[in-house]
């Protein structure tokens with residue numbers, strides 16, 4: 212997952228884009244970037260690292276201008292090299308920068324097409340550079356010296372015709388304005404909002420509504436699947452549905468794990484969806500184990516807290532914070548490399564023994580993916596003296612790769628792959644294990660907005676909403692992006708880096 216943001220204001224935007232990125236940091240910890248536009252000049256700063264490490268005062272002072280876009284990265288294509296940090300830039304036509312959340316599923320084909328037909332060179336393995344060049348080519352084809360909103364809408368329609376997969380985008384054209392669009396399935400989230408000032412209306416676009424809240428913007432609405440919005444530099448807003456066909460199927464894993472609970476995505480409160488997950492999970496435990504002997508419910512911080520609390524209330528069992536999280540360690544699931552993830556769990560979480568000693572504890576997590584967290588946590592609970600350790604997951608077993616912007620490319624790395632629930636239980640080492648049913652997860656989320664008929668639930672059931680994912684594609688993805696392959700690539704990578712202010 213990545214986080215993206217865009218701002219058009221009558222004031223300088225650098226500081227607010229920085230703040231937006233800190234609020235979106237949970238969506239990507241590998242790299243961060245901001246590009247601003249001042250007159251006909253773009254100013255860019257991007258680098259590997261957390262937001263607080265990438266931008267120093269000397270960079271901030273160079274990021275002048277009243278409009279800009281920004282990105283935090285969690286890589287799902289290419290490598291972790293800073294050359295693949297975003298936003299990407301292309302000089303022709305007009306000077307365009309682009310930041311992308313999602314993952315193209317036909318990037319290889321497009322890359323070849325761009326070279327052979329469109330005579331464009333792609334310098335990295337990032338699918339986002341491909342996406343930028345498709346957009347740029349579609350604009351170029353219109354052959355206009357000056358770009359207008361109509362041209363942008365036509366170019367976005369061209370992107371929809373050529374690109375497959377998940378792409379939620381903010382882009383900026385030098386001296387013109389910022390643009391945002393979402394793929395025809397609306398897989399990744401995107402909202403926009405406004406703030407009235409004495410000098411006019413400022414507009415902001417962001418992956419999650421929480422960024423608008425924090426910066427004092429009022430949410431207008433979500434960008435619709437297949438829709439594009441253009442905000443000109445003087446604050447004129449234009450919107451248009453550009454895709455010929457749309458079918459709204461947002462990613463359900465945003466509600467399970469990725470998004471912050473205080474965000475509203477596609478009119479659904481993430482917080483309330485997680486509470487409902489807790490209710491359903493409690494009901495399942497009551498069904499399967501009416502005579503349960505749980506003394507205490509303990510969440511695995513952070514993300515599972517909301518559903519664990521509700522689950523405990525529903526069961527009528529005490530809720531206790533038995534694990535304390537080191538607030539200076541980031542999210543482990545989105546870290547690159549299994550060794551780092553494994554080590555980080557122990558650094559991140561520590562048990563309060565008295566909550567475990569001699570008790571039957573029910574540990575609750577939002578998801579079990581590679582099993583890195585759950586295996587270690589169960590052992591920690593035992594080491595702390597628990598009598599029995601039960602485990603509940605607020606989402607179903609993750610058995611299939613994700614191809615839309617979550618880095619789980621290899622089925623064999625998933626602990627539930629090829630295993631029954633009982634075999635996973637044995638692998639994790641708990642006394643019993645209960646997973647949420649998929650229909651209950653869907654109900655938990657959908658109840659917030661029944662107009663959404665379906666979600667992308669591919670990592671749970673292998674059904675990919677874009678309909679273009681073959682076993683052959685998954686095999687190649689697994690081969691190319693499994694943890695071992697990525698580690699080999701990242702260690703030797705040195706790509707020409709086409710950036711940087713300051």
Ligand SMILES: O=P(O)(O)OC[C@H]1O[C@H](OP(=O)(O)OP(=O)(O)O)[C@H](O)[C@@H]1O
Nearest residue numbers: 513514542543544579580581582583584
């Ligand atoms: O089975 P695994 O491969 O370990 O992945 C699942 C775990 O990773 C995530 O936590 P993370 O530490 O990333 O973030 P959080 O603090 O938001 O819960 C998620 O909340 C689970 O705890």
Ligand SMILES: NC(=O)CC[C@H](N)C(=O)O
Nearest residue numbers: 212213286287288312313
């Ligand atoms: N998680 C994402 O949204 C990743 C965006 C893009 N595919 C990249 O790897 O940079």
Ligand SMILES: [Mg+2]
Nearest residue numbers: 511512513514
């Ligand atoms: Mg977690």
